Amino acid sequence: xxxxxxxxxxxxxxxxxxxxxxxxxxxxxxxxxxxxxxxxxxxxxxxxxxxxxxxxxxxxxxxxxxxxxxxxxxxxxxxxxxxxxxxxxxxxxxxxxxxxxxxxxxxxxxxxxxxxxxxxxxxxxxxxxxxxxxxxxxxxxxxxxxxxxxxxxxxxxxxxxxxxxxxxxxxxxxxxxxxxxxxxxxxxxxxxxxxxxxxxxxxxxxxxxxxxxxxxxxxxxxxxxxxxxxxxxxxxxxxxxxxxxxxxxxxxxxxx
Numbered sequence: 001x002x003x004x005x006x007x008x009x010x011x012x013x014x015x016x017x018x019x020x021x022x023x024x025x026x027x028x029x030x031x032x033x034x035x036x037x038x039x040x041x042x043x044x045x046x047x048x049x050x051x052x053x054x055x056x057x058x059x060x061x062x063x064x065x066x067x068x069x070x071x072x073x074x075x076x077x078x079x080x081x082x083x084x085x086x087x088x089x090x091x092x093x094x095x096x097x098x099x100x101x102x103x104x105x106x107x108x109x110x111x112x113x114x115x116x117x118x119x120x121x122x123x124x125x126x127x128x129x130x131x132x133x134x135x136x137x138x139x140x141x142x143x144x145x146x147x148x149x150x151x152x153x154x155x156x157x158x159x160x161x162x163x164x165x166x167x168x169x170x171x172x173x174x175x176x177x178x179x180x181x182x183x184x185x186x187x188x189x190x191x192x193x194x195x196x197x198x199x200x201x202x203x204x205x206x207x208x209x210x211x212x213x214x215x216x217x218x219x220x221x222x223x224x225x226x227x228x229x230x231x232x233x234x235x236x237x238x239x240x241x242x243x244x245x246x247x248x249x250x251x252x253x254x255x256x
Contacts, residue, residue, distance in 0.1 A: 105154035
């Protein structure tokens with residue numbers, strides 16, 4: 001047993017105890033400081049939590065390294081971690097891994113805050129929407145309307161178009177396929193009149209009818225609907241489309 005520890009068993013026990021107590025103390029102090037900061041700057045909650053997780057991980061790594069160095073079979077591990085050259089080599093190796101990539105992506109999400117915990121976001125490329133419940137080292141957790149959790153890697157969140165619907169603004173395009181002889185000016189006025197009959201708070205932008213495609217059958221046109229949320233858009237769409245189809249039929253505008 002005596003040969004197992006670099007400076008003897010007693011020294012190992014004392015050093016380990018002091019290291020563990022110091023590690024716990026530093027983590028406690030950091031937690032209190034960050035909680036105080038959050039109370040004063042509530043808009044920085046996500047960044048603060050992420051910072052605390054990073055500090056806690058670093059403190060525990062250093063603490064465990066100190067303990068490992070006192071155990072002869074594990075001393076090499078401690079020396080390797082603390083060596084500057086080895087740290088660089090380890091960092092380069094880890095950087096190639098998806099886990100480290102997710103951490104870096106999560107770090108930028110926490111710092112730049114394109115969204116934060118509590119925001120309602122919509123990821124158009126994936127057709128996903130929900131409330132941001134948590135941003136961890138590896139992933140972002142969304143809580144859907146059905147109260148199910150969607151776990152998305154941070155690398156994905158950092159590389160997709162995200163619409164933050166918490167700012168009271170949601171826009172979506174509605175497409176129509178009309179025959180080639182359709183009077184588009186007349187169609188635009190018709191759509192505009194129908195939209196004015198909807199309970200829209202953001203219709204001041206106008207219809208903005210655009211041609212998205214042309215083929216042998218006619219045109220693919222689209223117009224935006226601006227609402228305050230995804231939920232409002234669903235209600236407006238369900239109310240708008242029947243009226244629109246009725247008017248198209250009345251004006252003899254054919255769809256395909």
